[in-house]
Amino acid sequence: MTATILPAAPAAIEEAARLLRAGALVAFPTETVYGLGGDALDERAVAEIFTAKGRPAFNPLIIHVLGLAEAEAHARFDARARRAAERFWPGPLSLVLPRRPESGLSLLASAGLDTVAMRAPAHPVAQALLRAAGRPIAAPSANRSGRLSPTEAAHAAAELGGRVALILDGGRCPVGVESTVLDLSGERPALLRPGGLPLEELAAVLGPISLAGDRRRRSPGMLESHYAPALPLRLEAAAARPGEALLAFGPQIPPGFAAVENLSRTGDLAEAAANLFAMLRRLDRPQFAGIATMPIPEHGLGRAINDRLRRAAAPRPG
Ligand code: TXA
Ligand code: MG
Numbered sequence: 001m002t003a004t005i006l007p008a009a010p011a012a013i014e015e016a017a018r019l020l021r022a023g024a025l026v027a028f029p030t031e032t033v034y035g036l037g038g039d040a041l042d043e044r045a046v047a048e049i050f051t052a053k054g055r056p057a058f059n060p061l062i063i064h065v066l067g068l069a070e071a072e073a074h075a076r077f078d079a080r081a082r083r084a085a086e087r088f089w090p091g092p093l094s095l096v097l098p099r100r101p102e103s104g105l106s107l108l109a110s111a112g113l114d115t116v117a118m119r120a121p122a123h124p125v126a127q128a129l130l131r132a133a134g135r136p137i138a139a140p141s142a143n144r145s146g147r148l149s150p151t152e153a154a155h156a157a158a159e160l161g162g163r164v165a166l167i168l169d170g171g172r173c174p175v176g177v178e179s180t181v182l183d184l185s186g187e188r189p190a191l192l193r194p195g196g197l198p199l200e201e202l203a204a205v206l207g208p209i210s211l212a213g214d215r216r217r218r219s220p221g222m223l224e225s226h227y228a229p230a231l232p233l234r235l236e237a238a239a240a241r242p243g244e245a246l247l248a249f250g251p252q253i254p255p256g257f258a259a260v261e262n263l264s265r266t267g268d269l270a271e272a273a274a275n276l277f278a279m280l281r282r283l284d285r286p287q288f289a290g291i292a293t294m295p296i297p298e299h300g301l302g303r304a305i306n307d308r309l310r311r312a313a314a315p316r317p318g
Helices: 010-021 043-053 079-088 124-133 153-163 199-206 269-283 302-313
Strands: 005-007 026-028 035-039 062-064 093-098 115-119 166-169 180-183 190-193 244-248 259-262 290-293
Touching: 005 010, 005 153, 010 026, 010 035, 010 124, 010 166, 026 124, 026 153, 035 043, 035 124, 043 153, 079 093, 079 199, 153 166, 153 269, 180 199, 244 269, 259 269, 269 302
Parallel strands: 005 166, 026 166, 062 115, 093 180, 244 259, 244 290
Antiparallel strands: 026 035, 093 115, 180 190
8 A cells, every 4th residue: 555645735734633633643744754643642543653663562652742831731841851841842852751640641652651752843844733633743753663764755655655644745854863862750861862952962951961871771762773774784884895885974985885875975964864864775775785884973963873873783683
């Protein structure tokens, strides 16, 4: 089955909101990646999200809201959390907070935890959809579990096909990597996933942030292998191997690769993040023996890029 893709004009957004309220799933653009959305108050719709993605039920979802006022109905914000939301929302930051017991949010969305991840997206289409639906939207990235996240409507269609009622096409996602996930449920802020909001910016507002030693325990979704293309990935390659394609970064490209995509010729990390998943997808073709990557600086958005590349290169289960 193929998915219906509609340009994100007002009538299409209304239709998507109607589908959401009726319990169906819709894919929509955010500034980070495309999300697979369902009504966060509807246990059945949330169960459908797990099924459509083939996602293990222990991995909780992010709840999308319009802003702090709406989020406070579902999670407990202390002064520190309020400061983070006021400074960085709307934007690519998800906050893990104590869940209000009286919150009507699907229990499945939190995967049985007493915390909930909340984010207010900055993308105008995501905001218009939230407004039209009039309820929080649970939305993981719109890919099959463990695969590359979609940064274009066509990627979401290729990943989910007929498992989604409608895909809103809002063009390419400007940030290109998923939101930064910050745990504010404990004493010290802990980074659970580096993402579209650089750690340095968070630390400037919140002070020291721990890099969560045992991340797999703290964030169930941080499985070692993730974001994987079909081809094997080789990190920080210095020279070409036969038949290999190269995901390059910067002005100097080593010779001998069967194909090259350059994340950013000028070494711009924001440009590289925006290109990351689309370029990996383009290089992920059976005619190549594998994908090699070049070193990326470990600061700013480079942290999120390196995290995704390391996971894509990690040994795969099965
Ligand atoms: O940019 C994004 O965050 C995108 C767009 C669509 O908003 N969404 C996204 O969702 O990347 P997903 O489901 O692919 O990743 C959510 C991450 C997972 O690593 C999950 O384990 C973590 O957030 N997470 C969600 N709720 C959590 C909680 N209560 N405690 C710890 N980690 C949580
Ligand atoms: Mg994901």
